[in-house]
Amino acid sequence: MWRFLITVIRRDLLLAARRKGDWLTSQFFFVMVVSLFPLGIGADPEQLRRVAGGVLWVAALLASLLSLQRLYADDHRDGSLEQMLLSPQPALILALGKATAHWLIFGLPLLVIAPLLGLQFALPPDVIGTLVISLAIGTPILSLLGGVGAALTLGLRGGGTLLTLLILPLYVPALIFGAGAVDGILAGMGAEAQLSLLGAFMGLCLLLAPWVTGAALRVSVD
Amino acid sequence: MRLSTHNLACQRGDRRLFSGLQMDLYAGQLLLVQGGNGRGKTSFLRLLAGLSQPEAGEVRWNGESISRTREAYYQTMVYLAHANGVKDDLTPVENVQIHVGLRGQKRTQAEIEPVLVRMGLAACLDLPARVLSFGQRRRVALAGLLVSGAMLWILDEPLTGLDVRGVAEMETLLREHVQAGGMVVMTTHQPLRLQGVDTVPLQIGPLMQVDDLVSESASAEA
Numbered sequence: 001m002w003r004f005l006i007t008v009i010r011r012d013l014l015l016a017a018r019r020k021g022d023w024l025t026s027q028f029f030f031v032m033v034v035s036l037f038p039l040g041i042g043a044d045p046e047q048l049r050r051v052a053g054g055v056l057w058v059a060a061l062l063a064s065l066l067s068l069q070r071l072y073a074d075d076h077r078d079g080s081l082e083q084m085l086l087s088p089q090p091a092l093i094l095a096l097g098k099a100t101a102h103w104l105i106f107g108l109p110l111l112v113i114a115p116l117l118g119l120q121f122a123l124p125p126d127v128i129g130t131l132v133i134s135l136a137i138g139t140p141i142l143s144l145l146g147g148v149g150a151a152l153t154l155g156l157r158g159g160g161t162l163l164t165l166l167i168l169p170l171y172v173p174a175l176i177f178g179a180g181a182v183d184g185i186l187a188g189m190g191a192e193a194q195l196s197l198l199g200a201f202m203g204l205c206l207l208l209a210p211w212v213t214g215a216a217l218r219v220s221v222d
Numbered sequence: 223m224r225l226s227t228h229n230l231a232c233q234r235g236d237r238r239l240f241s242g243l244q245m246d247l248y249a250g251q252l253l254l255v256q257g258g259n260g261r262g263k264t265s266f267l268r269l270l271a272g273l274s275q276p277e278a279g280e281v282r283w284n285g286e287s288i289s290r291t292r293e294a295y296y297q298t299m300v301y302l303a304h305a306n307g308v309k310d311d312l313t314p315v316e317n318v319q320i321h322v323g324l325r326g327q328k329r330t331q332a333e334i335e336p337v338l339v340r341m342g343l344a345a346c347l348d349l350p351a352r353v354l355s356f357g358q359r360r361r362v363a364l365a366g367l368l369v370s371g372a373m374l375w376i377l378d379e380p381l382t383g384l385d386v387r388g389v390a391e392m393e394t395l396l397r398e399h400v401q402a403g404g405m406v407v408m409t410t411h412q413p414l415r416l417q418g419v420d421t422v423p424l425q426i427g428p429l430m431q432v433d434d435l436v437s438e439s440a441s442a443e444a
Contacts, residue, residue, distance in 0.1 A: 007323030011309075018311035018350070079305025082273060087324045088296040222274045 004089040008097030009104070016105045023067055023105050030063035030110060034117045045122035052121035053182025056131060060110060061142065061171050067106045068146040068167070069160045071098060072217065076154050082221050091214030095151070099143045099210065107139030130185040130195075134178040137198045141174045144202075144209035151216035173201050223249040223298075225270070225374060225405060229279035232265050239265055240426055241278070249373075251420045252396065252406040261427030263409045264303070267378050270407060271301040297325070300372040302380060306363040310352040314338050314362045317351060321366035329369055341365045342388070357383040368395070375399065377408040389414075 016023050037055045038048055075081040084094050114135055118128040149167035153159035181194035224246060231241035239262030247253045255263050268274045270281055272288050272295070280287045283295045308317050318334045338347060341361040351359055360383045367375060381389050393415055400406055400419050 001326075003326050003328065004324060007320060011320045011323075014316065015309060015311055077305075078309065079303060079307040080309060082301070082303065082305070083307040083321065084324055085273070086271060086296055086299070086301055088293045088326060090292075 001089055001093060004087055005093055005097045005100075008084065008094060009101045012098065012101030013104060016101075022070060026063045026067040026106060027109050027113065029066055030059050031113060031117065033059040033062065035120065038120050048121040049123060049127075049186060050183075052118065052123050052127075053131065053134075053179040053186070055121070056114060056117060056135075056182075057138070057175050057179040060135065060139065061168065061175060063110070064106060064139075064142040064146055065164055065167065067102070068150045069163060071102055071147060071150040072154050072220075073150070073159070076220065081217065085217060085221060091217050092210040093214075095147055095210040095213035095217065099140075099147045099213070102147070103140050103143040107135075107143060110139055111135055127182060127185050130191045131182050134181040134191070134195060134198060137195065137202055138174045138178040141198075141202050141205050142171065144205040145170045145174075147213045148209050148216065151213045151220060154217070154220040174198065177201065223373065223405065224282075224284055225407070226282045226285070227270070227279065228282060230266075230269060230276050230281065231278040232262055232269060233277040234262070234265060238277075243279070243426075245422075245424055247405055247407065247422060249403045249405055250400055251422055252400050252408070252416065253422045253424055254414075255407065255409045255424050255426060257409075257426035263426050264378055266426055267301070267303070267376055267407065267409065271299065271376050272296075273301070298372055299374040299376060300325075300367050300370055301376040301378075302363055302367060303378040304382070306359050308351050308359045308362050311350055313348055313350060314343055314354075314365065315347060317362050318366045318369050321363075322370050325370055325372075327370065334365070334369055337365045337368050338362070341368075342391070355383075357385060357388060360384060361388065364392070364395070373403075374405045375407070377406065379409055379411070381410050381412045381414075 034056055037051065041047060041051070072081060075084065085091055087094070111132055114132055115128050118131055123131065146167055149163045149170075152166065153163045156162060177194045177198035181191035181198065184191045184194050226246045227243055230243040232239045243266070245253070255266060257263050265274070269276050272281070272292070280289075282288065283291050283298075288295045307321070309320070312320070315331055315334050315338065318338065319329060319331075322329050335347060338344070341364060343358060343361055343365070346354055346358065351362060354362070360380075364380065381392060384392060389412065396406055396408075396414075397416065397419050
């Protein structure tokens with residue numbers, strides 16, 4: 001089982017390394033969207049600080065949608081998804097491996113960029129710390145739930161738009177708790193409660209999302 | 223070792239492709255699936271591979287339904303279809319490595335290269351599969367089949383895209399595999415020379431008569 005899981009992750013990382021343009025697009029998108037806000041709403045630090053959490057989180061959600069469309073689509077097209085489903089391991093391990101690889105390619109770089117972008121919003125260091133922690137707990141949710149959407153819209157025409165409509169509502173709890181944690185620490189109320197809820201939501205996604213994704217993948221090749 | 227189907231029925235859309243299909247295949251035999259285009263050969267092979275679910279009946283491995291012996295079955299079976307499952311951005315060696323890794327096996331480069339050389343890919347070991355021709359990519363997929371050491375091969379039109387020498391090599395591979403106690407299920411529209419191979423023919427759909435061919439081509443022209 002471990003060899004299968006590691007092969008799936010290694011394979012996606014290798015493919016990402018060969019096609020840097022594909023995944024850099026979503027990182028650049030994230031940086032661009034976040035950077036547009038200080039330009040758009042002016043340089044008042046107080047105002048920027050208030051919107052920072054929400055803006056960074058919304059940008060992260062949208063950026064994840066860009067990268068998710070290709071999560072299974074390429075493998076579906078060239079027949080390698082079928083080959084992966086014909087492994088002795090159940091499809092949920094495949095879904096878990098793909099989500100992990102997606103997080104390493106998409107989520108992890110986001111955690112590195114986010115503190116720099118936080119500076120643009122005049123955030124104090126402790127708030128930036130909370131922001132990074134909230135993203136560290138929250139971005140796996142995006143990869144896991146996004147996998148469900150990507151698998152469900154596989155092989156459909158206009159799958160990209162449908163994916164957006166399908167997945168964004170599911171992201172809402174992550175957005176509320178994640179951005180709420182940043183606001184909480186700004187307002188001096190502490191972020192523990194929000195971060196715990198975010199963690200609980202991630203646990204739930206970790207339990208359910210790979211299972212649903214696996215089932216959807218099986219249906220998509222039938 | 224026995225692969226069998228019990229009262230297998232398949233429906234695609236509203237069309238019943240076949241029903242009540244019974245067959246038995248033992249170690250050391252090759253099942254040659256025959257039938258015209260659109261008669262359900264590929265659907266039959268996908269049922270055998272467990273990629274789609276039958277309308278009725280079941281596929282059995284050693285007398286037990288493949289849905290119950292999933293892990294054991296998928297460790298002995300490889301399936302190769304029209305889409306090769308070869309990744310364009312990876313070299314032939316990496317492709318084969320990942321193919322066997324997904325089956326839970328590990329092979330070193332030194333083990334894989336001789337097989338690729340045997341498949342006539344000596345000159346393109348370090349090239350990404352993107353620059354290979356269709357026939358060469360097919361050879362990469364066939365090399366994966368050999369390296370995996372699987373006992374049951376399910377091949378959908380394995381000769382597509384292979385040149386005359388490739389077809390002759392494929393005949394040798396099939397003969398060697400079956401005579402060493404392996405099992406093959408395959409479809410092809412090309413004539414195959416399989417002297418000395420225990421071949422079991424299986425007709426899917428009505429037998430194609432010359433009259434049918436004439437009337438079909440007449441209706442196609444009309």
